[in-house]
Amino acid sequence: MNNKQIEIRTEAVEKRFGKTLLFRNIDIQLKNGDSFYITGPNGSGKSTLLQILAGIQRPSSGSVTYTVNNSILKNDYYKDFFGFTGPQVNPYDMLTAVENLKFMASESIDNNKIFEFLEKFDLYRHKDKAVKYYSSGMKQRLRIIHALIHDPEILMLDEPCSNLDTKGCHIVYQTINDLKADKILIIATNESDDINLCSKGINLEQQNIK
Numbered sequence: 001m002n003n004k005q006i007e008i009r010t011e012a013v014e015k016r017f018g019k020t021l022l023f024r025n026i027d028i029q030l031k032n033g034d035s036f037y038i039t040g041p042n043g044s045g046k047s048t049l050l051q052i053l054a055g056i057q058r059p060s061s062g063s064v065t066y067t068v069n070n071s072i073l074k075n076d077y078y079k080d081f082f083g084f085t086g087p088q089v090n091p092y093d094m095l096t097a098v099e100n101l102k103f104m105a106s107e108s109i110d111n112n113k114i115f116e117f118l119e120k121f122d123l124y125r126h127k128d129k130a131v132k133y134y135s136s137g138m139k140q141r142l143r144i145i146h147a148l149i150h151d152p153e154i155l156m157l158d159e160p161c162s163n164l165d166t167k168g169c170h171i172v173y174q175t176i177n178d179l180k181a182d183k184i185l186i187i188a189t190n191e192s193d194d195i196n197l198c199s200k201g202i203n204l205e206q207q208n209i210k
Contacts, residue, residue, distance in 0.1 A: 005069050006081065006153050006184055007031045008053065013062035015048055022048055023204050026062070032153070035185040037195045040204030046188040047086060047158050049204070053186060054084050054156050083147035086158030086188075091142050093132035097123055100131060100142065105149050117145045121171055136163040144172055154184045161191060173197065 007030065014024035022045035030036055038046045051057040053064060066073040068081065091100040101114050118124040121141040131139060140163045147155060155176070161169045176185065176197055187194050195201065 004081075004153055005032060005067075007065075007067045008154070008184060009065045009067075010053070011063050011065075013049075013052060013059045013064065015045060015052065015057075016060045024061075026202070028053075028202070030184050030186070032182050032184060033180075034200070035180050035198040036187070037198040037201030038186065038188040038204065039190055039195060039201060044204040046190075046204060049202075050086070050156055050158050050186060050188040054082065055079060056084075081152060082154035082156055083150060083152035084156045085143040085147040085160070087162070089143050089146065091131045091139060091146075094130055096130060097127045097134075097142055101146060101149060104146050109149060113149065117149055120175065121145055122167070137165055137168055140164055141168055141171070144175075148175065148179070152183070154186070155179070156186045158188045159191070160187060160189070160194065169193070 008028065009030075010026055010028045012024070013026040013028075015022045026049065028036070038049050040046055048057060052059050055064070066081070073081075091097075092103070095103065097118060098111070098114055101117075102109060115124060115127070118127050121144065123138060123141055123145075126134065126138065131142065134142070140161075144157075144160060147157065157176075160172050160176075164172065173193065180197070185198065187198060189195060
């Protein structure tokens with residue numbers, strides 16, 4: 001059970017690329033146990049908003065604030081609290097799954113924990129194979145493991161079932177359902193099954209919190 005009280009709050013977040021406005025006036029408030037989807041047409045800014053929430057991109061205007069136990073976190077520290085994955089998170093092709101997780105996650109991660117996740121995501125038998133020989137779906141499973149392995153308080157997923165078969169999607173959904181009760185879950189997606197994992201969200205085409 002997570003004893004940390006986490007909150008994410010955005011105020012009037014806007015993002016422009018040159019003269020192109022993606023979205024504006026995005027006000028979100030999330031705390032432990034909240035599950036939130038970001039949806040909208042291609043090009044509406046789903047991934048961009050997720051990356052702004054993760055601190056990967058900056059908003060053109062507005063603010064994103066993280067608090068832990070009512071104390072505001074500085075930018076240097078809040079990334080310690082979340083696991084993120086998306087198409088731009090790429091494992092190293094020349095390394096094995098185990099080597100990737102040790103390198104990308106931390107040398108402090110115990111091998112038994114790595115093996116447990118690889119078994120859960122049906123990658124254990126491929127653990128010593130270079131990732132360059134993995135299918136796109138296997139790489140996606142490895143990305144999800146990377147986001148989860150630290151047991152983060154905040155989980156941010158960009159199209160988590162991209163390239164996954166039915167079995168892979170089932171593993172992801174079951175794992176997220178088991179974990180999300182005391183975490184903050186944010187998913188950028190247009191998939192109805194992903195959206196159904198969440199209790200609330202935003203459609204960037206409408207720019208209304210639902």
